[in-house]
Amino acid sequence: MNGEYATPDFVIRAAKAADITGLSASLGAVHGVYYRRRLPLQAAGKGTILLAERGVAPVAAVFVTWMPALEREVRRELSGVPLLYHMEVTAVVRRQGIGERLLSAARTLLSRAGHRRMALGVDLDNTGAIRLYERLGFRRWNHQPLGVGIAAYDMMVLDIVGARTTAPPRHIGYAA
Numbered sequence: 001m002n003g004e005y006a007t008p009d010f011v012i013r014a015a016k017a018a019d020i021t022g023l024s025a026s027l028g029a030v031h032g033v034y035y036r037r038r039l040p041l042q043a044a045g046k047g048t049i050l051l052a053e054r055g056v057a058p059v060a061a062v063f064v065t066w067m068p069a070l071e072r073e074v075r076r077e078l079s080g081v082p083l084l085y086h087m088e089v090t091a092v093v094r095r096q097g098i099g100e101r102l103l104s105a106a107r108t109l110l111s112r113a114g115h116r117r118m119a120l121g122v123d124l125d126n127t128g129a130i131r132l133y134e135r136l137g138f139r140r141w142n143h144q145p146l147g148v149g150i151a152a153y154d155m156m157v158l159d160i161v162g163a164r165t166t167a168p169p170r171h172i173g174y175a176a
């Protein structure tokens with residue numbers, strides 16, 4: 001993805017290697033390491049690290065990929081469905097609509113690539129994130145949660161076509 005989504009507040013675009021230091025500073029070193037390790041996959045065309053930045057400061061990111069899932073159940077039940085991993089918004093700017101805009105950008109990116117669904121895994125106890133996903137039209141899959149105990153997580157799926165989201169009209173620019 002070469003284009004970018006601009007709003008009066010921030011820009012969402014594909015991350016570059018030079019962004020990782022800023023991402024580490026705003027989200028934490030562990031997250032910086034995660035996204036740095038996704039750069040070769042992005043370079044190989046296997047996914048996109050979507051980055052939201054306010055001014056010159058990165059404030060959020062998510063990895064969008066069309067690689068097969070690691071989990072056998074997900075490969076079987078959601079075959080060919082792109083997956084979102086590791087969505088993270090800087091703590092001090094949460095609940096300002098950045099997560100929603102990132103998801104909307106992912107939806108637009110995937111829609112333009114011809115995909116009709118997208119999915120993500122969410123910890124069962126992450127009720128805030130689940131509330132956001134459900135509000136945007138994601139539904140829990142009709143299968144057992146994965147993982148065990150406190151590491152249990154569910155898959156949530158969004159039908160890209162006809163998805164409920166308010167974000168696209170607020171994009172003021174996109175350049176492919």
Ligand SMILES: CC(C)(COP(=O)(O)OP(=O)(O)OC[C@H]1O[C@@H](n2cnc3c(N)ncnc32)[C@H](O)[C@@H]1OP(=O)(O)O)[C@@H](O)C(=O)NCCC(=O)NCCS
Pocket residue numbers: 086087088089090093094095096097098099100101120121122123126127128129131132135
């Ligand atoms: C989950 C996360 C990505 C959401 O990003 P965000 O920018 O805060 O989300 P938005 O501002 O677009 O949406 C906010 C809405 O999501 C829901 N929500 C998000 N966090 C919430 C929380 N802690 N408690 C309750 N509701 C929450 C609410 O519906 C909220 O709307 P409201 O503020 O009007 O009640 C962000 O909180 C985050 O980075 N969390 C830590 C990492 C994480 O859990 N990632 C998700 C992995 S699946």
